Amino acid sequence: MSKKFREYKGLNLTKVADETLAFWEKEHIFEKSISTRSENKPFVFFEGPPSANGLPGIHHVMARAIKDIFCRYKTLQGFQVKRKAGWDTHGLPIELGVEKELGITKEDIGTKITVEEYNEACKKAVMRYTDVWNDLTKRVGYWVDMEDPYVTYKPKYMETVWWLLAQMYKKDLIYKGYTIQPYSPKAGTGLSSHELNQPGTYQDVTDTSAVAQFKAVKNTLPKMLQNIDGDVHFLAWTTTPWTLPSNTALTVGKKIDYVLVKSFNQYTFDPINVVLAKNLVGKQFSGKYFEVENEGLLAEYNENDKKIPFIIVKEFKGTDILEAKYEQLLPYALPYLNPENAFRVIAGDFVTTEDGTGIVHTAPTFGADDAMVAKQASPEVPPMLVLDHNGNPVPLVDLQGRFTKHMGEYAGKYVKNEYYNEGEAPERSLDVEISIQLKEENKAFHVEKYRHSYPHCWRTDKPILYYPLDSWFIKVTDKRDRMFDLNNTINWKPKSTGEGRFGNWLKNANDWNLSRSRYWGIPLPIWRTEDGTEEIMIGSVEELKNEMHKSVKAGFMKEDIFSDFEVGNMSEENYDKIDIHKNVVDAITLVSPKGQPMMREADLIDVWFDSGSMPYAQWHYPFENKELIDDKKFFPADFIAEGVDQTRGWFYTLHAIGTMVFDSVAYKNVVSNGLVLDKEGKKMSKRLGNAVDPFETMDKYGADATRWYMISNANPWDNLKFDIEGIDEVRRKFFGTLYNTYSFFSLYANLDSFTYAEEEIALKDRPEIDRWILSELNTLIKNVEKFYEEYEPTKAARAIQDFVGENLSNWFVRLSRRRFWKGDYEHDKISAYQTLYTCLLNVAKLASPIAPFFMDNLYKDLISVSGKENFESIHLAEFPKYDESLVDAKLEHKMQQAQKISSMVLSLRKKEMIKVRQPLQRIMIPILDEADREEILAVENLIKSEVNVKEIELIDDASGILVKTIKPNFKVLGPRFGKDMRFVAQAIQNLSQEDIAIVEKQGDISLIINENNVNLTIDEVEITSQDIEGWLVANQGSLTVALDVTITDELRKEGNARELINRVQNLRKETGLDVTDKIKLIIQKNDILERSIAANEDYIKTETLTNELVFLELLEKGTEIAFDEVNTKILIEKM
Secondary structure, eight states: OOOOOOOOSSOOHHHHHHHHHHHHHHHTHHHHHHHTSOTTSBOOBOOOOOOTTSOOOHHHHHHHHHHHHHHHHHHHTTOBOOOEEEEOOOSHHHHHHHHHHHTOOGGGBTTTBOHHHHHHHHHHHHTTTHHHHHHHHHHTTOOOEEEEEEETTSHHHHHHHHHHHHHHHHTTOEEEEEEEEEEETTTTEEOOHHHHTSTTOEEEEEEEEEEEEEEBOGGGSOHHHHTSSSOOEEEEEESOGGGGGGOOEEEEOTTSEEEEEEEEOTTTOOEEEEEEEGGGHHHHTOTTEEEOSOGGGGGGOOTTOSSEEEEEEEEEEGGGGTTOBBOOSSOSOOOSSOGGGOSEEEEOTTOOSSSTTSEEEEOTTSOHHHHHHHHHSSSOOOOOOEEOTTSOEEOSBOTTSBBOGGGGGGTTOBSSGGGSOTTOOOSSOHHHHHHHHHHHTTOEEEEEEEEEEEEBOTTTOSBOEEEEEEEEEEOHHHHHHHHHHHHTTSEEESHHIIIIIIHHHHHTOOOEEOEEOOSSSOBOOEEEOTTSSOEEEOOSHHHHHHHHHHHHHHTSOSSOTTTTOOTTOOOHHHHTTOOOSHHHHTTOEEEOTTSOEEEEOSOEEOHHHHHHTHHHHTTTTTTSOHHHHHTTSSOSBSBEEEEGGGGGTHHHHHHHHHHHHHSSOSBSEEEEEOOEEETTSOBOOTTTTOOOOHHHHHHHHOHHHHHHHHHHHSOTTSOEEEOHHHHHHHIIIIIHHHHHHHHHHHHHHHHTTOOSOSOOOOGGGSOHHHHHHHHHHHHHHHHHHHHHHTTOHHHHHHHHHHIIIIIIIIIIIHHHHHHHHSSOSSHHHHHHHHHHHHHHHHHHHHHTTTSHHHHHHHHHHHHHHHOSOOOSSGGGSOOOOOOGGGOOHHHHHHHHHHHHHHHHHHHHHHHHTOOTTSOEEEEEEEOSSHHHHHHHHHTHHHHHHHHTEEEEEEESOOTTTOOEEEEEOHHHHHHHHGGGHHHHHHHHHTOOHHHHHHHHHHSEEEEEETTEEEEEEGGGEEEEEOOOTTEEEEEETTEEEEEEOOOOHHHHHHHHHHHHHHHHHHHHHHTTOOTTOOEEEEEEOOHHHHHHHHHHHHHHHHHHTEEEEEEESOOSSOEEEEETTEEEEEEEEEO
């Protein structure tokens, strides 16, 4: 007994995925996909490590699908694609989660809980959801080696990171600096500039802003201002009033024009003399202020007046007021060093007159520009640093974001309300309190709410501060030109991200702040003497052991704490004996060349350095697997993919480390995928209740439909508006169509015992429809291969689904269906089976990178019977080879013309609400030349069958029948002609029917417009035909189709017969009859139907396999049928 193709009772993508996944695991298909490929043909992929302390979301399905697609595709192309999973286990996400869980803050570490206990808690937390991530990875069909992942907290991984840092140190690329840096009080650590540029870090906030009045020391002003009656104030604007107690200078532009304005303070109503930039008078003295021409008019002002007068009395340059002094605005403390050099007017190039007052409030403690300009002043302006109880200089704001004890009534208050625990923030922020104080003391010129963009911490989502910190930096500025040049060799998808967002970032990249004041991470391996004159960078465990040995000899350590560790032994057991986290290595004291003790610098390194090190650290390079990197076997990556947020994260750190240590790109191709938003375009979050559970989604719709929807709906780099209904549509329209096509094939193939045992029928011996679909198939193979090669999965998915829906199912199968269920099992039927089998097999292969479960199942269902291929799985097979000899472009065009004409006619039927089962007499098509005639005649029968018409009439000259209208295509012509468009439009509308015929035939026409000769193409105009009596007309480009909608009595009878056939066929299916069973058809008498049957009886009997057809006056058990004017009952009986 011959084998049968598997048949199904319905499409269940979830069940298919479960069965296929079980098969993969049982037969080790993933492992075989690597072992069956040659090591000499590698395709290198790097996995960007997720953190397993949080649960995966629907966006992770997208990210994993994109990675998986190209790895599977390259495997089909014969490449060996090793892909190692990884876990990102250090850093803020883990630490903040653990602190919340333990109910502690950073300050409690080392007091309420030891660093060792804290790190142990982090170690447990970081792998908490590993099982959930592994489950998602399996269920989504993402093939990656999860049995042997790299883990960033493992000693081997950390040792490679130390080695990389040591290489940079040897190249003089690492230094220590005291600078103003972004700092996150809620996270308790400084941040690098790339962290500050993560998507969403800059948020629009409304803060209290103040224009403060700084009282000048009059005798330090230029003489022209010393003669002014009353006090003189400098106006300076700030959006952070909490920084005003730390003000030590005011900065002006040397060449900027300044003025002195006389007026009144709007809060105290006292007379004021204020200095500000001339260009900003209109901005600051707006609203309730009005200008007067005579100073004497100021005397008429009364505090109850609604408007306040002002007058400009002096004008001068910024240079005139340099070195003027002013009284400290909020005298809570003085700088501990050189306070006599503070509170002066200094010059700065960054001062503008775009907003504010043209005088910049300068607090060197909290601003990089402020610190720089203060340092450049002579004498140097001191920052507001005061001494703490240990005699150390500190800012007036502590590392938690609170004012220190020096700040009187404000001491202990957070400078931003966001730093308070939930529910504990006071009604008035410090900015508001300080602004109120300024108003009361006649030191506030103007206070208002101000909306601006302010940076937030990427992990805590709280505002950052700019804060003076002692940090270690990587000299990115030394290598940024090389980084920029190397980036130009990388293929970015999309290109705009590589050239724009990433390229522009590299051009202006700052030095990388490597230091993190945290506990759970890779320790910075630098040991230093107390005076900072001697230091050592450790690059390996062996080196550390050697240095410890020296320290023991010098008497600084009792013993080598890694004495059990055997240098040169690379076994996991050996490395499990050591831990090089902070709580361990901080206990190590080394000895300097001069015999001084050296302690480790307390910082950890930026966690982004961890993940950027993975190309090397995953292999424990250079201590093991040296050849993988040195011989370029596993470096650089051929392909990586992650979210667009990694442009300033993983993509950046990979590139920076690759450039600085290896002078190489770390990756050649990168897909930067966009965000997954909800269907309204909003960001998904649990708080908004619009987050989508990936497991529930796959349970309901299956991983294949989810993946296909996400890939086909939008380019990976565009933001996806995720709509669950879209997955259902993909399931129905694409997978449903493919499933139905296979079901059709398997049903009839099994009836005819087709197993592809016959000789392959030569192409020349196959009917035209077969040659056409095989031509289209090979064109598809060529296009899909090109799309995959160019990292364009959306184009690939859409091309495949168009082929399946439009060409294979809607055209080939429908037009060939009689060949499958009629006639003997001979040449034509075998050709139909072979052709459909070939299409299904190749579609499965082309689509398998995107929909790995369903396509593997389809593949196995096909080859298990035919034995045409002997691969266990589609993922071990080979990508289809494009065969140019099978492509017939002329035939494809001819068939496309048939499809286009059919589509136009069906649209006209729909417009007139005439069912396709109702035959119509004819369609009329004007032709442009003999080639047109031949092409349409060649597919005449196809079109007639498809649209159910009796005849096609081709006419050479439609001018006497069809009336055409022409109008401009404004979208195309508008940009071309601009203001002359009206003349062009008029000329086009004046064209005659003969002119329109020329445009259609030649594809263009020349017109005289404003005495100029203008050539217009057919794409630049829109030609339509008017309906004529008894006909409907449609246009598409140069093609016009007219449909005769007159229904004669004879046509109506045939339409009724076709409706009856449809109802009988449905009844056959419902009653479970076999497709070959003969029947007796009993019909309750109906005059209209009887006349219709009488005219078409043989046709009805043939189509429904009816041996006997009888009418009864009354049919009690029949099935009711109703269409048009027919309403009766029918009954079928198997004969």
